[in-house]
Amino acid sequence: MMTMSNAYIDDFPAEAKVIRAAFYSSFFALALGGVFGVIQTLHRTGYYRFIDSADYYTVLTAHGVFLVISFTIFFLVGIFTWAVTTSLDRGVEDLRFTWGWYGLMAIGITLSGVAILAGFTDATDISASVLFTFYAPLQGHPMFYLGLVLFVVGTWLAGVDWFRSWWAWKGENPDERIPLPTFMVLTTMLMWYIATLGVAAAILLFLLPWSLGWIETVNPLLTRTLFWFFGHPVVYFWLMPAYMMWYVLLPKVSGGKLFSDPLARVVFVLFLILSVPTGIHHQYLDPGIAEGFKFIAMTNTMFLLLPSLLTAFTVVASMEHGARQRGGTGYFGWLKALPWRDPVFTGMALAGLMFAAAGFSGMVNAGMNINYLVHNTFWVVGHFHLTVGTAVALTFMAVTYWFLPQVTGKALWSRSVALGQVVLWFVGMTFMSNAMHRAGLLGVPRRTAEPQYDGFEFEAAVGSIGELQAQIALGGILLTLSLVLFFANVIGTGLNGRSDDLPANEYAGTLSGPEDAPLVLDNLKLWTAIAIVLVIFAYTFPLLSIVDRGGLFGPELNPFPVSIESVTLLAFAVEHLAVGALESLSLPGLLEVIR
Amino acid sequence: MNIHTYEKVWLIAALVLIVGFIATVTYGSVGLGIAMIDDSEETVEPGELGEDERFADPRVEQVGENEYEAYVVAQTFMFSPDPIEVPAGSEVTFYVTSRDVIHSFSVAGTNINTMVIPGEVATMTVEFDEPGEYGVVCNEYCGSGHHNMEGQLHVVEEDEFDMTELSVEADDEVETGDEATIDVAVENRMLEELETTVTLEIDGETFGEDVTVAGGETETTTFTVDTADLGEGDHDWTVTVDDYEDSGTLTVVDELEEEDDDDE
Ligand code: HEM
Ligand SMILES: [Cu+2]
Ligand SMILES: [Cu+2]
Numbered sequence: 137m138m139t140m141s142n143a144y145i146d147d148f149p150a151e152a153k154v155i156r157a158a159f160y161s162s163f164f165a166l167a168l169g170g171v172f173g174v175i176q177t178l179h180r181t182g183y184y185r186f187i188d189s190a191d192y193y194t195v196l197t198a199h200g201v202f203l204v205i206s207f208t209i210f211f212l213v214g215i216f217t218w219a220v221t222t223s224l225d226r227g228v229e230d231l232r233f234t235w236g237w238y239g240l241m242a243i244g245i246t247l248s249g250v251a252i253l254a255g256f257t258d259a260t261d262i263s264a265s266v267l268f269t270f271y272a273p274l275q276g277h278p279m280f281y282l283g284l285v286l287f288v289v290g291t292w293l294a295g296v297d298w299f300r301s302w303w304a305w306k307g308e309n310p311d312e313r314i315p316l317p318t319f320m321v322l323t324t325m326l327m328w329y330i331a332t333l334g335v336a337a338a339i340l341l342f343l344l345p346w347s348l349g350w351i352e353t354v355n356p357l358l359t360r361t362l363f364w365f366f367g368h369p370v371v372y373f374w375l376m377p378a379y380m381m382w383y384v385l386l387p388k389v390s391g392g393k394l395f396s397d398p399l400a401r402v403v404f405v406l407f408l409i410l411s412v413p414t415g416i417h418h419q420y421l422d423p424g425i426a427e428g429f430k431f432i433a434m435t436n437t438m439f440l441l442l443p444s445l446l447t448a449f450t451v452v453a454s455m456e457h458g459a460r461q462r463g464g465t466g467y468f469g470w471l472k473a474l475p476w477r478d479p480v481f482t483g484m485a486l487a488g489l490m491f492a493a494a495g496f497s498g499m500v501n502a503g504m505n506i507n508y509l510v511h512n513t514f515w516v517v518g519h520f521h522l523t524v525g526t527a528v529a530l531t532f533m534a535v536t537y538w539f540l541p542q543v544t545g546k547a548l549w550s551r552s553v554a555l556g557q558v559v560l561w562f563v564g565m566t567f568m569s570n571a572m573h574r575a576g577l578l579g580v581p582r583r584t585a586e587p588q589y590d591g592f593e594f595e596a597a598v599g600s601i602g603e604l605q606a607q608i609a610l611g612g613i614l615l616t617l618s619l620v621l622f623f624a625n626v627i628g629t630g631l632n633g634r635s636d637d638l639p640a641n642e643y644a645g646t647l648s649g650p651e652d653a654p655l656v657l658d659n660l661k662l663w664t665a666i667a668i669v670l671v672i673f674a675y676t677f678p679l680l681s682i683v684d685r686g687g688l689f690g691p692e693l694n695p696f697p698v699s700i701e702s703v704t705l706l707a708f709a710v711e712h713l714a715v716g717a718l719e720s721l722s723l724p725g726l727l728e729v730i731r
Numbered sequence: 732m733n734i735h736t737y738e739k740v741w742l743i744a745a746l747v748l749i750v751g752f753i754a755t756v757t758y759g760s761v762g763l764g765i766a767m768i769d770d771s772e773e774t775v776e777p778g779e780l781g782e783d784e785r786f787a788d789p790r791v792e793q794v795g796e797n798e799y800e801a802y803v804v805a806q807t808f809m810f811s812p813d814p815i816e817v818p819a820g821s822e823v824t825f826y827v828t829s830r831d832v833i834h835s836f837s838v839a840g841t842n843i844n845t846m847v848i849p850g851e852v853a854t855m856t857v858e859f860d861e862p863g864e865y866g867v868v869c870n871e872y873c874g875s876g877h878h879n880m881e882g883q884l885h886v887v888e889e890d891e892f893d894m895t896e897l898s899v900e901a902d903d904e905v906e907t908g909d910e911a912t913i914d915v916a917v918e919n920r921m922l923e924e925l926e927t928t929v930t931l932e933i934d935g936e937t938f939g940e941d942v943t944v945a946g947g948e949t950e951t952t953t954f955t956v957d958t959a960d961l962g963e964g965d966h967d968w969t970v971t972v973d974d975y976e977d978s979g980t981l982t983v984v985d986e987l988e989e990e991d992d993d994d995e
């Protein structure tokens with residue numbers, strides 16, 4: 137059959153199939169995660185509780201793992217495969233290898249997912265209600281840890297796949313600059329290799345052998361620190377693909393070009409260098425880690441603002457360029473010339489806007505001293521639903537409307553439903569996240585099935601707890617509706633027939649191209665070496681000190697089976713009833729904490 | 732590299748902002764002498780807190796005129812002591828550790844907030860100027876009863892605060908004609924001496940005795956009651972020292988049944 141279209145699937149039909157598989161795995165995880173999300177929203181706020189509060193944590197584990205591990209990472213391996221093949225203009229080196237890493241990821245997440253979901257039934261002993269941070273001595277079933285390992289190894293092999301493509305391409309094009317999308321993929325993967333060493337060490341050396349009973353105990357502070365070694369940079373593993381979309385797709389759908397290729401490279405290099413030596417900022421409140429180490433992490437974290445601030449500039453400048461190409465004029469008037477009816481554009485623009493808001497709450501989190509006010513409160517949940525839950529998730533959903541036709545060869549089912557979907561997400565998240573931030577300031581904790589206590593009440597200076605709960609529940613419902621619209625479009629598109637009238641597979645050109653970028657920017661070895669040195673600098677002493685204090689395997693401690701006898705629970709319930717209700721409190725907020 | 736002028740301006744502004752943040756936080760955390768949770772405490776064995784001199788008996792202790800130390804243990808799913816009681820106008824250093832998993836000790840709506848990690852002791856010093864009642868929550872997931880984990884922190888008026896402990900040992904049953912004794916031990920855990928009155932009320936009759944208990948000491952007052960005056964039957968008694976009260980019942984019988992009465 138002759139086809140006029142120049143979509144991705146026409147050039148790379150076999151790769152398009154892998155990308156489709158990755159996307160569908162990602163969307164399946166998104167659907168599950170969304171269902172759990174609304175269940176916990178209604179449970180926490182007290183509007184509708186149909187599960188046992190003890191099961192809330194199984195729901196929360198599933199929500200966290202399915203969304204931030206499976207949804208995000210399956211999606212990004214899809215677009216990274218697209219980016220490498222498209223920008224190098226060559227297919228993968230060995231298709232079996234490509235399916236191999238996809239398969240490994242799929243098996244891995246299935247094992248972990250089953251271990252988590254088995255927590256809902258008493259039919260098996262298997263459970264892993266340990267949340268996505270799995271802090272020891274909370275212990276999950278070995279299958280949970282094993283699955284995570286396989287999944288991560290799958291991503292490592294995916295990286296190998298993309299490096300192979302680049303090496304092969306370089307052999308044929310020795311004097312050319314690395315095309316920008318490939319450059320972004322490679323720097324992101326280098327960062328990811330370094331970052332995942334932490335979680336690999338935590339699981340392979342300690343948690344997995346411990347869950348299998350091969351070692352008796354673990355050092356909770358050590359495994360926790362290794363987790364955050366990975367836990368912060370994983371944030372950039374989600375974010376860098378979203379940034380890539382803002383750099384290579386957003387300018388194009390705005391009708392213009394990327395403002396500066398060199399600056400984009402600088403941004404990704406900065407991420408590679410600075411993402412990992414910051415993880416201790418999640419441990420500002422941990423006893424057993426010296427203040428100086430926390431301070432180093434804070435300094436690095438603040439510098440990590442730089443690439444995001446630069447991105448803000450480039451993104452806005454590129455959008456303005458696009459708008460002016462489309463005839464926009466004036467100081468702010470050009471905004472009106474942007475393609476607001478295009479869901480791909482609007483989704484990404486709204487995601488970027490929310491990310492700017494997230495920047496502010498992020499700066500509060502990063503401040504070592506103010507962090508005490510918000511650490512582990514609902515504020516933090518509000519914050520990361522703006523970052524990963526919107527900047528990343530909404531960008532991914534928006535670009536899906538561009539990618540789906542590219543990898544299926546079918547026209548999008550409905551552009552207006554898509555537009556409604558991205559706007560609804562924005563509105564829902566505005567309600568939910570804003571109220572979560574405010575509740576956090578009152579001290580409402582995160583990760584809690586019933587944030588209602590017997591002995592005291594949270595008191596709001598403005599509004600009331602009831603009003604905040606209502607906004608959170610409303611936001612959660614709007615977000616769920618938005619997801620329904622999203623899946624309607626995915627399914628509707630899948631049911632469409634092949635179209636030969638699809639946009640061509642292209643990404644944005646640049647105003648200032650790679651020829652303006654110093655050659656050293658493409659020296660990946662150099663940047664990797666610097667990144668490793670910074671990691672050694674930031675982590676050697678804290679890790680040595682933790683091992684020195686608590687021992688490699690920590691103190692005598694029993695693993696904590698996450699299910700507890702209902703008898704004990706009953707005893708606690710009775711005890712807490714006996715404490716009785718007390719009158720409400722007025723909270724003065726900041727107290728003077730001194731040495 | 733070819734950088735647009737606007738881009739340069741933005742870059743410089745961004746760097747100034749970042750350095751500004753670091754400077755502010757540094758001043759806010761180091762300059763003002765505010766302590767961060769750190770590694771200043773030795774580690775402990777979470778399984779042996781029962782033998783630890785600070786944590787075997789979780790409590791508040793006075794260590795200086797307006798200085799107190801609170802030894803707090805977090806465990807699934809409670810804090811002890813609960814409530815924690817301290818006076819207004821004091822400076823309190825908290826030492827918090829866990830017996831099992833990772834918890835937090837977070838005074839709702841304030842910046843008194845720390846992770847509690849088994850094996851480690853978190854410490855922070857707080858000034859309480861005003862009386863007030865706070866909720867304490869655990870904001871780190873610690874198991875399926877995590878949402879039930881709460882405690883209270885009471886900052887009481889300075890002149891209403893004491894660390895007096897009352898314990899009473901009294902006969903349960905005596906034969907008519909014998910004397911019944913009620914031993915009242917008043918412990919004063921404050922540093923200053925305590926002047927107070929111990930009162931015993933039995934059958935509507937009140938006896939009082941003034942006592943002075945030195946700081947850190949215990950004084951025992953013994954009341955002897957003539958059962959002949961009381962007569963056969965049950966007699967309720969109440970011992971009061973300041974705001975503390977203990978009560979019980981004394982039974983006067985005709986003849987004691989033969990049983991090995993264990994009087995410890
Ligand atoms: C329908 C949309 C969503 C709703 C209604 C929702 C709701 C919630 C709520 C209420 C919590 C807090 C639970 C607690 O701390 O007790 C939560 C936690 C979380 N959410 Fe969402 N969420 C949604 C979408 C997302 C998305 C798209 C992501 C990321 C891609 C995400 C990532 C997370 C993570 C990582 C947590 C923390 C899990 C933990 O503390 O272990 N959520 N979500
Ligand atoms: Cu982080
Ligand atoms: Cu808890």
